[in-house]
Amino acid sequence: MNTRDRWKVYKTMSVMFFLAVVTLTVVQRGSVNIGAPFELETQARVDASVGLEPGVALENKVGSYRGIKDFWKISKHKQQLKAWVSTHEGRIAEDRTRTHPRTWDVTSSNCSANHNLSNQDWFRSLEDNFKQFMLYRHCRYFPMILNHAEKCTEETYLLMAIKSVATHHDRRDVIRKTWGKEQVVDGKRIKTIFLLGKPANEAERANHQKLVEYENYIYGDILQWDFLDSFFNLTLKETHFLKWFHTYCPSVHYIFKGDDDVFVSVENIFEFLQTSNHEENLFVGDVIFKAKPIRKRENKYYIPQALYNKTLYPPYAGGGGFLMDGKLARRLHWVADTLELYPIDDVFLGMCLEVLQVTPVKHNAFKTFGLVKNKSSKLNREPCFFKSMIVVHKLLPSELMHMWNLVNRDLVCAQKVTIL
Numbered sequence: 001m002n003t004r005d006r007w008k009v010y011k012t013m014s015v016m017f018f019l020a021v022v023t024l025t026v027v028q029r030g031s032v033n034i035g036a037p038f039e040l041e042t043q044a045r046v047d048a049s050v051g052l053e054p055g056v057a058l059e060n061k062v063g064s065y066r067g068i069k070d071f072w073k074i075s076k077h078k079q080q081l082k083a084w085v086s087t088h089e090g091r092i093a094e095d096r097t098r099t100h101p102r103t104w105d106v107t108s109s110n111c112s113a114n115h116n117l118s119n120q121d122w123f124r125s126l127e128d129n130f131k132q133f134m135l136y137r138h139c140r141y142f143p144m145i146l147n148h149a150e151k152c153t154e155e156t157y158l159l160m161a162i163k164s165v166a167t168h169h170d171r172r173d174v175i176r177k178t179w180g181k182e183q184v185v186d187g188k189r190i191k192t193i194f195l196l197g198k199p200a201n202e203a204e205r206a207n208h209q210k211l212v213e214y215e216n217y218i219y220g221d222i223l224q225w226d227f228l229d230s231f232f233n234l235t236l237k238e239t240h241f242l243k244w245f246h247t248y249c250p251s252v253h254y255i256f257k258g259d260d261d262v263f264v265s266v267e268n269i270f271e272f273l274q275t276s277n278h279e280e281n282l283f284v285g286d287v288i289f290k291a292k293p294i295r296k297r298e299n300k301y302y303i304p305q306a307l308y309n310k311t312l313y314p315p316y317a318g319g320g321g322f323l324m325d326g327k328l329a330r331r332l333h334w335v336a337d338t339l340e341l342y343p344i345d346d347v348f349l350g351m352c353l354e355v356l357q358v359t360p361v362k363h364n365a366f367k368t369f370g371l372v373k374n375k376s377s378k379l380n381r382e383p384c385f386f387k388s389m390i391v392v393h394k395l396l397p398s399e400l401m402h403m404w405n406l407v408n409r410d411l412v413c414a415q416k417v418t419i420l
């Protein structure tokens, strides 16, 4: 190589580096807005369900707010523990004689639309997005694009499984620096993975796939499947994660599963798990009881009668963040395989739990449907409040970093805090 060639190579490299920086900047700016409309709609869904007014509920509870340190330890979970134990005899037990595949055994994504439906009246009356869902509902599993078979081969105490999408590079980045950091605490190993599908939009697919692959090359923590990341495909993400977990993670004790825009206190998760003996059927989160399916067509969570005709949903935990034990996750995988897919992922998981006769437990330290309706309320920015929580939903990456730093510095919180 002569000097001229070297200069050429150097120039090309510089231009490529510059382009990468520009792309990343654009990506990060762009993705900040993507989650915003979703936020309001999540709120709307909760407001419409029976007996659920997050703001009101919180105000009642803050009255009984004990010393901030043990606030989340107590609550009601002692009484409810009895309920789990008495219901733990599920109808579907894990069949130990079944052979467990050691690898992801799906290699073809060749699943064609079910056109049998198109001559049925109820199908023709559906909105387009439900038609799309129904046409591909029978396509249960897709191949993996990025896998980490090695992720939990060692004994792991807590696996953090975080739903993300290709464009959210910045959110993953801040999670890796804060609550999703892989580490060993008191001899207990914490591992983190991000769950991705393919970007639903062509341009994003072209621009972000290489970046995702590069990010994965550096951090080794991305699982990606060959299905489109769309709202109705979130249930696929759930079932694919359960299957993956069942295949590759024989010795994980607990799973935290959540969104990529939440604040999580790992310290409080540890303390929660250690204060009681959660041997089996642990499923705890921001649980909604007696939610009604939404029948207003304008709502994002609208469900036509043809898809679900009962008046109430089974109890389910908000998908923003919940904890479960590894054994239950394995049983959930078997049940999920026997049920038809339902377009709302957290409700689908509630349906699986119902089959297992496991009642999810509501805990006040999980705030996945928002803290208070009033967005400008001081509570949403109060570090002592965050310090006492396990999950709090909806923070931008910069807000998450800021709150993390506040909470993890020498924050002094009064024993009794009156925030509202």
Ligand SMILES: *[C@@H]1O[C@H](CO)[C@@H](O)[C@H](O)[C@H]1NC(C)=O
Pocket: 110, 112
């Ligand atoms: C996909 O499936 C269809 C029908 O089952 C078949 O005709 C086609 O050859 C398959 N394509 C590939 C790439 O396997």
Ligand SMILES: *[C@@H]1O[C@H](CO)[C@@H](O)[C@H](O)[C@H]1NC(C)=O
Pocket: 113, 114, 115, 116, 138
């Ligand atoms: C469509 O109908 C045919 C004939 O009844 C059946 O064999 C096939 O399995 C159906 N396809 C799907 C995807 O359900």
Ligand SMILES: *[C@@H]1O[C@H](CO)[C@@H](O)[C@H](O)[C@H]1NC(C)=O
Pocket: 129, 132, 133, 136, 226, 227, 228, 229, 230, 231, 232, 233
């Ligand atoms: C889910 O992903 C599959 C595979 O990419 C796709 O064919 C299907 O249309 C998607 N479903 C929805 C409802 O977006």
Ligand SMILES: *[C@@H]1O[C@H](CO)[C@@H](O)[C@H](O)[C@H]1NC(C)=O
Pocket: 309, 310
């Ligand atoms: C509700 O749906 C189930 C299964 O789709 C069906 O068997 C049942 O007849 C339906 N009930 C009513 C009242 O429509």
Ligand SMILES: *[C@@H]1O[C@H](CO)[C@@H](O)[C@H](O)[C@H]1NC(C)=O
Pocket: 374, 375, 376, 377, 378
């Ligand atoms: C929201 O909270 C702020 C600060 O606590 C208060 O000034 C404002 O009046 C509240 N807005 C509503 C609509 O309650």
